[in-house]
Amino acid sequence: MLYIFNQFSLITEENLQEMIQEMPKERREKANQYKRIEDKKACAMAYYLLCQGLKEEYGIEKKPTFIYNEYGKPFLKENPKIFFNISHTKNIVVCAISNVEVGVDVEEIRDISPRVVEKMLNEKEKNEAKSEKDFTKYWTIKEAVSKCEGTGLANFDYKNIDYDKYDFDMRYYAEDNAYLTVCYKK
Amino acid sequence: MEEKVIELISNYQGIPKESITKQSDLVKDLGLSSYDVVDLSCEIEDKFHVEIPDTELTHLHTIEDLTNLLNK
Helix, strand or coil: CCCEEECCCHCCCHHHHHHHHHHCHHHHHHHHHHCCHEEEEEEEEHHHHHHHHHHHHHHCCCCCCEEEECCEEEECCCCCEEEEEECCCCCCCEEEEEEECCEEEEEEEECCHHHHHHCCCCCHHHHHCCCHHHHHHHHHHHHHHHHHHHHHHCCCCCCCCHHHEEEEEEEEEEECCCCEEEECCC | CCHHHHHHHHHHHHCCHHHHCCCCCCEEEEEEEEHHHHHHHHHHHHHHHHCCCHHHHHHEEEEEHHHHHCCC
C-alpha cells in the first residue's frame, strides 16, 4: 500500500514542531539534523505516513523504531516481516508498506545531463528514453529496485536489472511534475 | 580544492558559498537528492578529470569527503 502527501505548504511551523515532538528520540534527532525546512517536513511527514499505514493495515499503534542494514536501509525493529520504504521530492513524500521487500522513489522531472543518461542507462533504455519524463521514469525504476534490494544505487548493477524479478507500480503526478515508482520483490 | 568544490556546489544548488563549510552534509545541510549526487559526481569527473567509482558515492557525505576524494 502506498501513502502519499503532496501539500507541504499546508504544514505550518507549529504543525511541524508538533509532529517532530511526537516522534521517538532517534527520529526526532534525525529531523532536527536537517537544515532546510522542506527536508524537516519530509522527514516528519514520512514518519507520520508510516505510522498511519501501520495502524490502518496492521492495527499497530506503537510508534515504530528502526534497525538498519549495512547500506543504511531501515527496517522495523519490532515487526521484521513488514517492509517499508520512503522517498520524497520537493513537494511529495511517499511511504510504501508491504509484506514483501519494497523500494520506492519519487523524482521531479527536470533537465537531464547527457552524462547522467550515459552513466545510468543501458543501450536499450537509451534508445527508449526520448524525453526528461522517460529518463526520470527509468531513474525512479532503478532507484526503487536498488532500494528494494536494500543496497542503494551506488552498490547496485543498475544497467543490468532483471525486471522480471519485481512487480512495479509507476505513476506520473502532473500537478507536481514528478514521477513515482514502487518496486515489490516477487 | 575545497574552495573549488564549494563553488561548484554553490552554483549547482543555488546556495551562497558563505553558507557552505567543509562539514556541510550534502543531503542534510545542502538538500542534494540521490540524482543530484550522481549528477554532481559526473560534473566533478569532467571538471577535475578524475573518475569517481560508484562505490565511492556511498562514502561521500560532506564537502570534506568530496575534497579528500579529489585530493587522493
